[in-house]
Amino acid sequence: MNHQELSRDLKELLTLRWSPVAVRLLKHGEEKPANVFEPSVPLRHCQAITAARRGNSIYMPPAKHACPDGSAIMGLIPMSPKLRSGELYLLFKKLPNIEIARKMIASRSEFATGTYRASVVAPLEDAEFTPDVVIFTLYPEQAMWCCCASSYGSGDRQVFNTSGFNSTCSDLTVQVMKSQRMNISFGCYGARAISDISDFETYLAIPYDQLPALIESLKKLAVKSIPEARRKIYMPPVIDNVSGPEQQEGCHVSVRIQQDRCNGCELCVAFCPDAVLEMRETENGPKAVAVAEEKCSSCYTCVGQCPQKAIQLEQRAN
Ligand code: SF4
Ligand code: SF4
Known part of the structure; x- marks a missing residue:
């Protein structure tokens, strides 16, 4: 697939602010792709996605991953006992007790330790590798059109899987790779605190192989539905004067x-x-x-x- 064309179509059809981000987890023995660079300082996976949507192509072996939770979830390193037990979630006051913390941890998507050896992320248009998933940072309205486009070809409802924790690593990378289904996630404590995602933006990820079908459906929707809804064509002239x-x-x-x-x-x-x-x-x-x-x-x-x-x-x- 021509990544420049895919990225251009997606940006034009959805009027995206940011480049879609290509993500691949490298298996052992798999070569580092061309034109990706190790960051000078360790980054979290969510920060790497921020950097990639701004134009950077990044290769991150375990030593360049700053988030022990995210890199363990993606199977790059062993999970720290404190994170595995749920103890740290209580210390941060993110969950009320150890049973609930364990339940949340057990239900999220993870890869087994050692499944992968590094992660690579790049703006889709620059990716010289075959991504596993493509992650969008977008507005809810743009995510809505991705849902419509997904339903357009199948009639299926979209079902999303998130807990509000471990957003870009578990919900958007591992979950989408395992399920081969589009997913929406709203960021998490770490991703909101440490990256530039705005309060009005959210994340959506889709298996790479499904991008062409998504784009074809978006093109159909762009003939009539998308421009009409954006022009608010059913808006009453005075909607802020609703009587009691x-x-x-x-x-x-x-x-x-x-x-x-x-x-x-x-x-x-x-x-x-x-x-x-x-x-x-x-x-x-x-x-x-x-x-x-x-x-x-x-x-x-x-x-x-x-x-x-x-x-x-x-x-x-x-
Ligand atoms: S009012 Fe006349 S021009 Fe307008 S949609 Fe109806 S038939 Fe067409
Ligand atoms: S506004 Fe009234 S006349 Fe116009 S389409 Fe709706 S129901 Fe029909």
Whole structure:
């Protein structure tokens, strides 16, 4: 696969702020890929992902991993007894007792010690290796379109697996490699405290092999759904002036259709879920008219879909 094209498509379709990050765990005997460099100081896996989405291609053997939890979870080093027991989670006051800490640790995805010998991360467009997973740092709206794109080809619901702990190592790397399913994770204590992920960003990871199918579905969604939702086409003109329940008695919706603008395309009739609208023949050709305003739910679909901007809704008391 051409990584530059994949990255360009993803950035354009999702309007990503950051490069998607290619991640690979190297097995014993596997050569270091070309054009990746050891950082001058040890980094956490979450920090390496931050550096990679900013343009750095990084090779990290165990000695360059700063997080003992993350590197053990990815099978690079043995887990420290204090981390394995859950003791440290109590000291940080992240969990209430040792039983719950043990349960959380036992349920997360890990690789056995020694499964891998190093990690490599790079901006997808620069990766000269085959990634195991690709990790996105994105906004929830962009993650939503990845979910839609994933459901687009299968009809399946997306199921996510996270605990709020061990985000980039367990949830986004090991979990996705093992399950071969997309996952969303919101960062964790360490990742939020030590990397530049903003409060409004989240993480999503997908098996590398599934990127082309995701991109094809995103291209289909970009024809209509993505730009329409981003233009907020169903937004009522004044949404911050919602009256209280006592004022809603007898409220009536008028569907105003400017006949001189209507070109008779019938889109409003087709999209209206409640048969409020019909086409009528007039001396100026077919025009849309409202025939059952009492059925109108105020969904604003006709307003958003009309290419002529011919429709407006008017809410008024009877
Ligand atoms: S969508 Fe607009 S232009 Fe098309 S028929 Fe309805 S009102 Fe007329
Ligand atoms: S607002 Fe919704 S229910 Fe009302 S006429 Fe338009 S499409 Fe139909």
